[in-house]
Amino acid sequence: MIGVPWARESKQYTVLRSNALNFAVSELAPVADDLENTVDSPLLWKAVEKAGEMGMLAALVPEQLGGEGVDLYSLCVALEESAVESAGFAAALLFHNAALVPLVYSDRKDLVEEFTRGRPLCTAATAGETVLEEGKVSGSAPFVFNVMEGAPVLLFAGSGEARKAAYVRVGASGVETRIDPYPLGWRVSEFATLEMKGAEPHFVLDGSEREALAATERTLYLGLAAVANGIVRKAFQKAYDYARQRYQAGKLIIEHQAMRLMLARMLCAMEEGRALIRRASGVEDLAPAIIAWRRAGANACQAAMDGVQIHGGYGYMRDYGMERLMRDAKYCQMFPRPEEEQLLRLLDMAESGS
């Protein structure tokens, strides 16, 4: 099978990738369709448990606080490999891990332990507007992933320099959830809008808020780029396999130039995504992470759409597994914020030298 032929990684990451791939193939692949069809299923929790055993539930939290203390690229490797089999599961892991990032800036080992038990997963609210006034959280956070009873939700409350990393609990007093019954993709966990009216936060980070939020954002953008890259890889694998067995006009699809071009674009996308993620994870800046996310998200959408096209009618049908990639890919592009907003933000960053 063709992988990402030109991507070379150090032994450390190669081993990690191999372990993550084993996890994805043995734990996620057999249940990926079932995960898609039932949120909050025992299958999900079994996979989460296994992910925990692999250190994927507190990956970025330092060892002294009870986490694994791995670098961001390592998390991206694990997410990319998981996303090859289930982008929804990988997104669930990402939101969980991103939500833990502010704890790195606290000294609360007890909270880390509490938040990383693996059930429910934590989550991060990326959109909407919330405020923290007199110690209470109010406002609305739309379309939050991983919403389940009791889940700690990280909010970026307030605006500008006054933003605070605050956690509320799903189901707590003053926190109302409105479940989205029918999201486009990532259907392994619930989406909901959280409405908060004077909700008591579970924890508010006091100090290093700015660094904590920047690191959280960086984790989200790079993690989403990794999930998107996993989708590109899966689209390529499935389309390549199909193109080598389906005949059209008397020859295999793979022999048609139009199909070869689509596959070649996917190959480039895989390499491009991997290179951008590696580069961005090696620097502390947020901008390269946003750039990687933009490119990988667009690539995933295109690859999944082309993958469906290569499969023809079969690609459009649930049973053949391609259409899920197309739905999941779009959310990699839509989250955590609208793309053009972030594009403009990049210019702002460049102008301000941040």
Place this chain on the structure above:
Amino acid sequence: MMIGQELSETGRRLFRDFPILRMLWESGRKKGIRETIGLIEKAEEFNRTFAVPRALELDMRMEREPEYFDWEIMRRACRYRFLSLFIPRQLGGIAGEFMVTNTSLLMDELCSGCSGIALAVGAHSLGVAPLVTSGAMAHWDTVLKEIVEGELREQPVTMAYAITEPSAGTDVEEPEYLEKAKLSLEAKKVKGGYVLNGRKCFISDGSEAKYFTVCAALDRSRPLQTWTTFLVERDMEGFSTPRVELKMGQRASHAAELLFEEVFVPDSHVLGYEGDGMGNGILMIMAASRGPVGSIATGIARGAFQHFLAWAKTKRNGKRPIDEDRIRLALADMWGMIQENRGLYMSNAMLGDGIFSKALDNPIMNLTLGLPSSLRTMPLMRNFLNSYYGKAMINAILRYYLKDEDMTQLLETASLAKFSCADNAMELCSRALSLMGPEDSEERRWVEKCYRDAKLTQIYEGTNQLNRLVVNNIRFEETLRVEVPRPLKKGVMA
């Protein structure tokens, strides 16, 4: 202004969106244009009172219960006479001088509400089309009349068109590829008819239709020469529809598998004659139907656009997205795509009407269809219409009115409209979602549905890749030409 006073709001909107309709009106085609406006008014009402209120819920339900079919769609379609679009007026249908244009505009309108519901309605007309264009008059007084009568009683009788096979999708829609196609279905000649064995797949409306127009090779090693269109009835022994697919979008209509196990089809159920299933069959139908697929894509794009516009005008935290330049620019881009699409599919539709109206409305057809139905259905007449001489007569009429070069140009414009509109629709929906981001809004849910729905328009009715090659082969290399059937030679027909 006169036009403003004479026309309804819908008429004024249509004239604004489609200046060609205004030109036709002012050049004296008022009767036909009035019918067009009337049809779109009905479509608007259908969407407002029926399709839009239930589209999202139905889409969700079809995911849980893919085999469920909402027959109310078809009953409502009966009320508005959407099942008779391709049925000649002389038989009680509503096919007028702007038959293809009306179909295109109707699909644009219906799909702006819900393309799944619209497909359930439109796929029926696709099934009817071969019965009409093949001039199979022996069945017009039975099948087409039954559809019209059912429609008037709001007891829908529907048809479906079956081309795609499990191992041959694109292949069976193009002559050069058909020769190499891996076919599943085969029709063997037996005494008094044919026996069909094999499968068709992804057939829209396949699990509901009572009648099917089915393409099959008589000899799978020579498919192009033996490709033949049959009229199959659901209650024929050995025929079944064992599977309904769970589609990503356009779910309100079924995509079904058809299974043929020793299905006997009598000689009288050959539409046209043996071996003309590509030239007179599929290519003619594709020339007429790919343009409307472009309008389906346009309707989906317009639906997404309307919801995106509503989102853009809604205040969030004191601001409206439309107050930002980038959103205004995007809206203009999207509207440009929609109008570009409309230009393409209307070119095809107008050309189609120019061609088909002569073939369906001429002295010989009027004379034949003007006869009392009881005369046409007399065994003597039916036998004549099914005989060599009857088919030769119909063939001669078709050849007189349908010219190879016209049909070839029609196929070119149809294929161009199909792939361009589909690509634009996909891009528009994708861009709208990207601009909206993770929003908790009804509008986002609609656009997500449009995004799923739009993808199918790049696949069905020949993939966009095939349609591009068709345009190339017709326009730049002149290697593809639609051939209306030549005068019959005795002994080659059923």
